[in-house]
Amino acid sequence: MNTHANDLERELSLQELEPSPIEEEFPSDSYFPSSSDKTPFDDETIKPVQRTSTLGLDAHSPVWYLTRIHKYSSYAFSVFTAFHVANTALIPLATRSVANSERYLLLTRPYYQSPIAEPFVVTLPLIAHVGSGLALRLYRRKQNLKRYGAENRSDRRMIAWPKLSGTSALGYALVPLVFGHAFVNRIIPLWYEGGSSSINLGYVSHGFAKHPVVSFVGFGALITVGVWHSVWGWAKWLNFTPSQVTQSGPEGQLYKKRRWYVINAVSAVVSALWLAGGMGIVGRGGAVGGWV
Template structure:
């Protein structure tokens, strides 16, 4: 007898392994097949669709919106992905001049000139909307829209029960059912936290100077250092929160785009996966979290280790910074 036949798994374990699927990466944008009634409606309008397609086929084909069969999930997923590419350009330049350069120069004043030069890249009338505002808004709104669309699909097709999700035995007796909302991953949760932290950071460093002075030309690393010196508790909590959630979201997000995060986990049920698979998932989990930790430490070394210790600004510049902070009750 073949030795492999003696090592087969029970049918129950096989069934569980089929039900407990790993969350699909964000770029997996396959739409569900149409319901029978939707298929009937589609058949009734096929002739009209063919006529309309032949009339406007060249325009629709050039835009990729005609005859592709793609739905809202397809386009929203691509908006979410490609908007992160554009915003990553700004993030890379900004972190280089506000963290890595201060770490190398060990001086706030010596790093100011590099920050001013970088503003010519991402803080002009054209580049700021294209590289900062529009990609950030598109990334957040498309992510929210994806959750709403997928929830609508679950409600329509499964009556509120998300397919492939098994209800724990202790929850069945309480009458609890699986939620129709898509699973909120740690990456998505960190993204919502990062969005709030980024908006607060942008308001204090960009919006507040515009509201008070009408310009942000006098705001740089010395402004941040002054804030740490005058309001250390608030500054440390805000900056540490921004650093932690943003580093985690960015590294895990890029790991998903590169296909490295699929299946990455520390804990895996032995009844579902084998030892080799579990080890591979743990290695991926450690690699991604290690990358996030390294990125956060480098960011903190320049931002918290150098800029935060720059001290107060004196004279009229310090008075100007104090007047700005007073507008937000600091």
């Protein structure tokens, strides 16, 4: 009973007001305050808080760091490759003689084969490039398993690995070829002679003369696979691969075809020059005294 009395008392206490029209104009000249009404704090730009990791670095994902390691490590190794192509292919092709090309090899080799320069130009960039590529693939695989909730081995088998591009496939095929090349020209001389300072173009031509099948097949595969991997990789860094075309329709398809032909044409020309100088001149130089 008391509750009903309280509700009735509340209704009686309410007052009905007459409706008033909404003002069509604002009291001031504009909805926004004028410049004279600004406070000293209005000129300061409010910047978002930048989050950093515990090491003081930007909070990027592992893919961001691994991609940049993979990219920039190829820059240093490309410098070595340019010198190597010039010494073992272009100069012999120009001189038409192994003996006349030796002095140019001795002049430029200290820049990439000295104890100080070689780790930073060859060894470390190569390890960083291959290691970051493998880490990227494993990390993306882990993310896919986590995304689809794979909890056991049977679940993981049902989820496909990340797609392997042609450039990556060439890179994985190049790893044993590079290791074999380093084993013959660096590890074996280090094992028997204590160093590779005496290794020159004559040593390479002697190997072709003594083991022609292995040498021609091995060097041919090393050159072609290495060149195609490098040229396609640089095309990716320069945003020039067919998959990086942004146009759609017939125009986009035309651009993709043009890029595909250009990249493969450059790869074919570089491979032909390297094969002509490295195998056509150095490989046919014949056996050299002093080597078994």
